[in-house]
Amino acid sequence: MKLECVAFLVISIAVARTICGTNCSETDEACEFYLEIDHQLTMMRDKDLVFPNNGHIYKYDVTNTSSAVPININQVITDGWEQPRLVAVFNNTMPGPPIIVYEGQQVIVHVKNKLKSESITIHWHGLPQRGTPWMDGVPFVTQCPILPGQTFTYTFKAEPKGTFWYHSHMASQLTMGAFGAFIIHEKREKNPLLEHIMTIQDWNHNLDADIDYMKMLYGVFEQRKRVQQGQTYRFRVIGAGALYRFRISIDEHNLTIVASDGFDLESVVVESFIINPGERFDFILHADKPVSNYWIRGITLEVDKNHTAEAILQYNGAHIEDPSTSRRSCTQNDPCIVVNCPFSFFPASDHAKCMTFDQLRVRDDTDPTPNIESGKFKEFFLNFAFPGTTWTPASVNGLAFEQPSVSALTQSQELYSSCDRPDCGEEKICRCTHSISVDYGDTVQMVLLNMGKGKGWSHPIHMHGHSFYVVKMGYGRYNLTTARFIEDDLNIDCRGNPNRSMSFCNNATWANATWLGGNVPGLELKRPPRKDTIIVPTGAYVVIRLKADNQGLWNFHCHVDLHNVDGMQMLVNESFNRVPEPPMGFPKCCIYSSDYRPKINKAFAEDGPWTPFRETTEDRPAHLEPWFTTAIKTQQVQFLQVATVESQTFVQWRVEPDMIKGNAGKDTSPLSPHAHPTQKSY
Numbered sequence: 001m002k003l004e005c006v007a008f009l010v011i012s013i014a015v016a017r018t019i020c021g022t023n024c025s026e027t028d029e030a031c032e033f034y035l036e037i038d039h040q041l042t043m044m045r046d047k048d049l050v051f052p053n054n055g056h057i058y059k060y061d062v063t064n065t066s067s068a069v070p071i072n073i074n075q076v077i078t079d080g081w082e083q084p085r086l087v088a089v090f091n092n093t094m095p096g097p098p099i100i101v102y103e104g105q106q107v108i109v110h111v112k113n114k115l116k117s118e119s120i121t122i123h124w125h126g127l128p129q130r131g132t133p134w135m136d137g138v139p140f141v142t143q144c145p146i147l148p149g150q151t152f153t154y155t156f157k158a159e160p161k162g163t164f165w166y167h168s169h170m171a172s173q174l175t176m177g178a179f180g181a182f183i184i185h186e187k188r189e190k191n192p193l194l195e196h197i198m199t200i201q202d203w204n205h206n207l208d209a210d211i212d213y214m215k216m217l218y219g220v221f222e223q224r225k226r227v228q229q230g231q232t233y234r235f236r237v238i239g240a241g242a243l244y245r246f247r248i249s250i251d252e253h254n255l256t257i258v259a260s261d262g263f264d265l266e267s268v269v270v271e272s273f274i275i276n277p278g279e280r281f282d283f284i285l286h287a288d289k290p291v292s293n294y295w296i297r298g299i300t301l302e303v304d305k306n307h308t309a310e311a312i313l314q315y316n317g318a319h320i321e322d323p324s325t326s327r328r329s330c331t332q333n334d335p336c337i338v339v340n341c342p343f344s345f346f347p348a349s350d351h352a353k354c355m356t357f358d359q360l361r362v363r364d365d366t367d368p369t370p371n372i373e374s375g376k377f378k379e380f381f382l383n384f385a386f387p388g389t390t391w392t393p394a395s396v397n398g399l400a401f402e403q404p405s406v407s408a409l410t411q412s413q414e415l416y417s418s419c420d421r422p423d424c425g426e427e428k429i430c431r432c433t434h435s436i437s438v439d440y441g442d443t444v445q446m447v448l449l450n451m452g453k454g455k456g457w458s459h460p461i462h463m464h465g466h467s468f469y470v471v472k473m474g475y476g477r478y479n480l481t482t483a484r485f486i487e488d489d490l491n492i493d494c495r496g497n498p499n500r501s502m503s504f505c506n507n508a509t510w511a512n513a514t515w516l517g518g519n520v521p522g523l524e525l526k527r528p529p530r531k532d533t534i535i536v537p538t539g540a541y542v543v544i545r546l547k548a549d550n551q552g553l554w555n556f557h558c559h560v561d562l563h564n565v566d567g568m569q570m571l572v573n574e575s576f577n578r579v580p581e582p583p584m585g586f587p588k589c590c591i592y593s594s595d596y597r598p599k600i601n602k603a604f605a606e607d608g609p610w611t612p613f614r615e616t617t618e619d620r621p622a623h624l625e626p627w628f629t630t631a632i633k634t635q636q637v638q639f640l641q642v643a644t645v646e647s648q649t650f651v652q653w654r655v656e657p658d659m660i661k662g663n664a665g666k667d668t669s670p671l672s673p674h675a676h677p678t679q680k681s682y
Contacts, residue, residue, distance in 0.1 A: 227314070237280060255285065348480070383450070393567045399567075404433055460534070476539030
């Protein structure tokens with residue numbers, strides 16, 4: 001079967017700086033949005049099939065396009081192919097509507113799942129969710145999936161300023177179009193620029209099964225937007241792809257990189273930059289060229305293949321026609337500067353000079369790397385790879401992630417999958433719910449690897465809950481002429497099999513023991529760039545640091561969709577005892593085989609009679625007093641029971657049938673938290 005696939009760039013209209021959804025402004029304290037996800041078909045207007053021709057869209061039965069009136073492109077989800085393709089989209093658009101807010105505002109997003117047979121969650125990519133870890137949007141990690149027909153409301157604070165995005169975190173829905181931009185503007189910003197939001201995506205046009213996604217061949221999508229000659233624009237570029245990285249350039253224009261993943265950088269003028277799935281880059285464009293049309297190009301880094309996504313930068317006043325421009329000629333005397341390479345250098349014949357991400361610097365030095373304090377430092381070596389012999393799953397240190405069956409953050413007592421088993425360990429592979437634990441206030445250094453027997457694909461690694469400091473990158477050895485990979489960076493000792501090429505590299509460390517404890521030479525500690533998604537190249541390592549000051553349970557995974565789904569993810573268990581209580585009535589995921597809930601039921605059954613609620617005021621925990629007060633006001637509680645199970649205290653309550661109008665003869669089912677908020681743990 002031949003698979004026809006699409007890689008495309010989409011450029012939005014310029015956005016005004018006062019927009020916050022449709023009703024919010026810079027002075028509002030909260031912004032409220034509504035998202036509905038549903039299946040749609042591309043290349044359809046209502047029930048009419050359409051087709052593309054010479055940059056326009058026409059109804060299926062048009063035979064003479066020169067005399068026909070084109071269809072408004074805004075009425076159609078287009079991908080440049082005539083054959084319709086099933087997509088899952090928010091509010092009937094792809095990408096979904098941009099959410100544009102201001103720093104510090106409260107964001108309220110009501111999500112309605114109108115899919116007929118699929119659940120969904122939304123991850124707010126790059127937002128730390130400080131104080132609201134249960135709003136991170138990872139199924140069975142921070143919440144239960146939103147079932148078909150259900151509505152879930154996400155509430156969190158918009159911070160920090162920068163370019164972010166939202167997307168489904170359920171299975172492969174991201175690859176079907178379930179994503180959109182999330183922009184946080186700085187309040188009272190001086191001299192703001194006009195902006196464009198640009199996303200780049202890849203997908204399989206013939207969606208027969210997820211496995212087909214591995215067999216992609218690429219095509220082209222085009223969409224025109226205009227700029228005004230003499231103006232300066234900020235482009236916010238979102239890597240919404242699911243598989244490949246792209247090298248982005250604009251014919252005859254330089255790009256000034258000013259930010260990545262929401263953090264300002266010391267500006268650098270480049271010919272192009274490389275963006276991986278999950279990453280964001282902001283650049284400034286000076287529209288100082290003659291009035292004309294210019295190609296915007298996104299080219300994959302594949303060898304001997306020309307898979308290109310294209311859009312058109314059209315100056316106001318230019319004719320509506322395809323550009324005749326070409327890419328800049330890179331020469332030995334005037335090489336092209338390329339930012340964010342996943343390797344040390346291009347082939348010599350390309351005359352392109354790599355600038356790796358760790359060579360960039362933040363715009364100022366007011367945010368230095370966390371210091372190492374005695375007794376408060378942890379270092380982890382994490383190998384993102386495909387080790388194994390007959391079975392080679394995507395994994396971290398040979399541990400392929402097994403998804404929990406309950407919300408791990410709020411139902412931790414019901415987790416069963418342990419990685420402390422005989423079939424897990426050095427030179428072994430197994431499937432389990434892999435996590436590492438850090439304590440509040442720790443300085444955490446992680447050495448992200450892509451080495452040993454399972455290397456071979458550079459991985460964009462995304463961390464939830466944090467933007468980390470990129471303090472060093474170490475690359476393998478390459479042929480100076482062809483740029484072909486030769487061997488791993490030897491500063492890492494993979495251990496295990498003495499034959500390095502056969503080692504699973506599940507238990508790596510520094511080859512030089514004096515580098516342990518944070519003593520790695522060449523670390524940039526004063527002005528390192530910050531990211532939440534970083535490329536870990538083949539045979540290389542990346543040293544990142546962060547401060548454990550955001551309690552929660554954070555997903556840490558490769559943002560290549562297939563690798564993530566196959567098991568290249570893990571959890572960072574951060575200060576679990578400090579995680580705040582979720583909102584009242586936060587849903588729980590039930591599994592029939594749980595042996596934890598029967599313990600709760602038994603404890604309540606043996607706890608004696610119900611106690612009148614108002615007579616227990618003295619026994620209420622102080623930190624739950626506001627909740628009890630609310631319960632009284634809403635007449636949700638008249639009697640209660642208290643039980644302790646495995647050091648966790650539970651409160652269940654009930655309302656007498658005649659306490660609520662219209663509820664006569666009904667019981668509140670105190671052990672049915674999905675139906676009624678009748679149980680609370682603390």
